[in-house]
Amino acid sequence: MSPLQKTAAIILCAIFLLMVLATILVPAPYARQFRDAPNARPSTAHPLGTDALGRDSLSRLLYGTRVSLLLAPAAALLSTVIAALLGSAAGFLGGRFERIILAATDLSLALPWLFLLLTVRAMLPLDVPPMVSVVIAFLMMGLLGWQASVRVICAAARGVRDSDFLLLARSSGCKPARLLLCHVAPNLRTLFYAQFWISIPLFILTEANLSILGLGVMEPMASWGNLLRGFEDFSALGANPWRLVPLVLLVIVVMCFQLVLPSQEVTQ
Amino acid sequence: MIKEEKTTKLPQNVLRRLLFLFCLGIGGAFLSATLVRFAPGYGVQERELDPRWSAQSIEALRQKQMLHEGLALYYLHYLWALAHGDFGESDSLKRPVRELLRQRLPVTGNSVVRGLGIAWLAAALLASLGLASRGWLYEASSAAFSSLLLSLPSAVVAMLAVQLRAPVFFAIGVVVFPRLHRYIRSLLVRSYDQPHVLAARARGLGSGAIFWRHVLPVAAPPLLALLGVSFTIAFGAAIPIEALCDSPGLGQLAWHAALSRDLPLIVNVTLIVSLVMFAANSLADLAGRAFAGSVQ
Numbered sequence: 001m002s003p004l005q006k007t008a009a010i011i012l013c014a015i016f017l018l019m020v021l022a023t024i025l026v027p028a029p030y031a032r033q034f035r036d037a038p039n040a041r042p043s044t045a046h047p048l049g050t051d052a053l054g055r056d057s058l059s060r061l062l063y064g065t066r067v068s069l070l071l072a073p074a075a076a077l078l079s080t081v082i083a084a085l086l087g088s089a090a091g092f093l094g095g096r097f098e099r100i101i102l103a104a105t106d107l108s109l110a111l112p113w114l115f116l117l118l119t120v121r122a123m124l125p126l127d128v129p130p131m132v133s134v135v136i137a138f139l140m141m142g143l144l145g146w147q148a149s150v151r152v153i154c155a156a157a158r159g160v161r162d163s164d165f166l167l168l169a170r171s172s173g174c175k176p177a178r179l180l181l182c183h184v185a186p187n188l189r190t191l192f193y194a195q196f197w198i199s200i201p202l203f204i205l206t207e208a209n210l211s212i213l214g215l216g217v218m219e220p221m222a223s224w225g226n227l228l229r230g231f232e233d234f235s236a237l238g239a240n241p242w243r244l245v246p247l248v249l250l251v252i253v254v255m256c257f258q259l260v261l262p263s264q265e266v267t268q
Numbered sequence: 269m270i271k272e273e274k275t276t277k278l279p280q281n282v283l284r285r286l287l288f289l290f291c292l293g294i295g296g297a298f299l300s301a302t303l304v305r306f307a308p309g310y311g312v313q314e315r316e317l318d319p320r321w322s323a324q325s326i327e328a329l330r331q332k333q334m335l336h337e338g339l340a341l342y343y344l345h346y347l348w349a350l351a352h353g354d355f356g357e358s359d360s361l362k363r364p365v366r367e368l369l370r371q372r373l374p375v376t377g378n379s380v381v382r383g384l385g386i387a388w389l390a391a392a393l394l395a396s397l398g399l400a401s402r403g404w405l406y407e408a409s410s411a412a413f414s415s416l417l418l419s420l421p422s423a424v425v426a427m428l429a430v431q432l433r434a435p436v437f438f439a440i441g442v443v444v445f446p447r448l449h450r451y452i453r454s455l456l457v458r459s460y461d462q463p464h465v466l467a468a469r470a471r472g473l474g475s476g477a478i479f480w481r482h483v484l485p486v487a488a489p490p491l492l493a494l495l496g497v498s499f500t501i502a503f504g505a506a507i508p509i510e511a512l513c514d515s516p517g518l519g520q521l522a523w524h525a526a527l528s529r530d531l532p533l534i535v536n537v538t539l540i541v542s543l544v545m546f547a548a549n550s551l552a553d554l555a556g557r558a559f560a561g562s563v564q
Contacts, residue, residue, distance in 0.1 A: 112504035234431035254419035
């Protein structure tokens with residue numbers, strides 16, 4: 001690990017710690033309105049001021065960080081598991097199954113990701129409780145975000161399929177399921193980790209885009225995307241620079257994830 | 269021998285892609301029809317809830333809607349209409365989807381093409397300069413710049429574009445640029461490190477000649493494939509950018525359709541975009557293969 005990667009990892013750990021301690025650190029619940037202080041400037045009571053509805057910005061930022069940083073890895077895990085299952089099976093079995101999986105992957109890759117998400121989102125009710133909207137947003141990303149990883153995993157599994165140790169295991173009478181689980185999958189573990197790490201910043205950014213467009217996490221639940229919706233009035237940011245904090249935090253986290261990522265040889 | 273094999277395989281590849289495109293169209297149409305047919309509220313018209321309409325009129329309306337048809341007949345009608353370019357009517361805008369697509373597709377196409385032009389130019393220029401200089405400071409600063417842009421959500425870029433009164437295509441270019449820069453740089457570096465490039469350098473060839481004659485031909489096939497992928501990225505970026513910049517393109521239409529749960533519209537827009545994207549990707553891929561064949 002290079003010093004830059006170590007620094008990025010330390011920053012990420014610090015932000016994760018803040019997220020875990022959100023309940024203790026927040027001055028007020030994220031949805032509580034201080035009706036006598038809308039759009040307040042930073043003060044001891046509200047270190048990052050309040051939003052237009054009088055809600056404490058620091059509390060919303062900490063809770064938003066918790067939502068985005070807990071659920072993006074969860075969605076990444078789901079998509080990696082799907083990609084690992086499909087990719088390993090396709091590469092290991094080969095033949096028609098591999099061709100079908102790769103054709104489906106090509107097809108999904110050709111489709112702009114946001115169009116697909118919007119189509120699925122349009123099929124679900126929009127007036128759902130905030131907590132359900134959070135689950136829907138990230139579940140959707142997890143279930144639809146596996147395509148890019150399948151190709152890479154399939155190519156690696158194909159390489160393992162032709163290896164000597166697998167031939168030996170097969171000649172020893174190992175069943176295909178056991179071969180896949182005990183011999184192929186462990187050899188692709190590094191690749192699974194890499195794909196998992198790659199997906200996290202992607203899902204964080206997708207959630208931000210969806211929420212800014214009003215199709216992600218619903219109010220009053222806080223998420224980075226929801227907090228960035230306040231940027232529509234950019235002119236006000238000059239007078240209130242502390243409102244840039246959510247964007248700065250998001251950029252720092254995504255950049256740190258990019259830095260911590262394994263080398264390109266592993267991920268491509 | 270290898271070249272001959274490649275040239276004979278090319279028509280097969282073209283045919284295979286066309287067949288796949290056809291199957292995709294049919295499969296996508298079936299899927300679209302299913303989604304529209306089984307969506308809640310299918311076939312229910314606001315006029316049916318109007319008390320001024322008599323039972324006979326409502327019945328006539330329903331007959332007009334062909335609600336009495338079986339599922340197979342519904343699919344047949346849907347496919348038949350689709351084959352004749354009839355994509356149905358938008359629930360929210362009360363206009364034919366075909367007409368909306370005809371109006372919106374050129375707007376997005378124009379923004380995407382111009383945005384891609386900017387992004388490719390900037391990414392190729394920066395990557396080539398990096399290759400020429402190979403200086404630590406230049407590499408680090410260009411990597412940091414593209415990493416920063418990569419960390420910005422497209423919607424934030426769109427809001428910045430609104431504030432700076434920048435055109436939509438510029439915002440699309442800003443979103444696509446860092447993704448392209450990364451890949452182009454990596455491809456060029458990989459090609460530059462090939463043994464035949466080292467041999468050319470040892471023979472004293474100029475850097476321009478090495479780049480055009482030895483580096484670029486090796487990097488061209490994956491670059492052409494990247495061109496297809498960049499179309500997909502740009503179309504994806506068009507949704508938040510057009511929605512927030514109030515540009516009347518396909519992205520804004522898709523966003524509007526999703527917000528108003530207009531399934532016939534969103535499903536058909538997605539189907540058309542996927543067909544266009546798949547065709548663009550296939551074309552870029554085939555061009556890359558043909559080029560690789562000719563180089564070999």
